[in-house]
Amino acid sequence: MTQTGFTERWLETPLGMRVHELEVDLIGEALGDVFGFELLQIGDWGPPSRLFESARTQHRWWICPDAHGPGAIRAAYEHLPIATASVEAVLLPHTLEYAPHPHELLREVERVLVGEGHLLICGFNPRGPWGLRHLLSRGHFPPPAARLMSEGRIRDWLHLLGLEPITSQRYLFASSLAKRLPGRAGAWLERRGPQLAPPLAGAYLIKARKRVVALTPVRRARARRPVVVVGAPEPTTRNAA
Secondary structure (H helix, E strand, C coil): CCHHCCCCCHHHHHHHHHHHHHHHHHHHHHHHCCCEEEEEEECCCHHHHHHCCCCCEEEEEEECCCCCCEEEEEEECCCCCCCCCEEEEEEEHHHHHCCCCHHHHHHHHHHHHHEEEEEEEECCCCCCCHHHHHHCCCCCCCCCCCCCCHHHHHHHHHCCCEEEEEEEEEECCCCCCCCCCCCCHHHHHHHHHHCHHHHHCCCEEEEEEECCCCCCCCCCCCCCCCCCCCCCCCCCHHHHH
């Protein structure tokens, strides 16, 4: 079964559906101040239009090796068929966890983003309960993650590429052993979890911005006139006397 197939099956479970709904809300809030013409989702994580349905950009696209449907573009993650500096926002919903070359993917993201463009990254926390279950299941939970990367590691990569993390939100405090996320208790836990027990978060959402380095023009130095050193007058015969 393909990666897309595993993703679809898991997201159709009660737990998967609740995780996806929670991320739709969080991503919608994070996109509230993002404007422009183009938004690009890279990777398969449920119906693409669902994640960016509240985006304020004029156009939305979805890139995946087996993408299909309206707005879909089939391409490898590390070779995006997108013009340089042409996209205002990029969304990576757990994509770094299964992309063959995650660092190369981030390089491509930095290339296609315009100056001050935004990047949103969802990832599962490898040091929390969900990460522990991922380790014990030998990578089979949560699918389709081939690897889990810590928030700190992602931040380091972003800094190296000139992408500045501006906000970070931790979520998914319910047990990974539950078949579904709890109702009211789960809502309270999601609200209070970031303050009460941030290390126990199952996932995180990082919002970053592409930095623009302002160049200070250097004026061409004016040609300086040669300095004429006037020596002391030679003594005359009268002075010498």
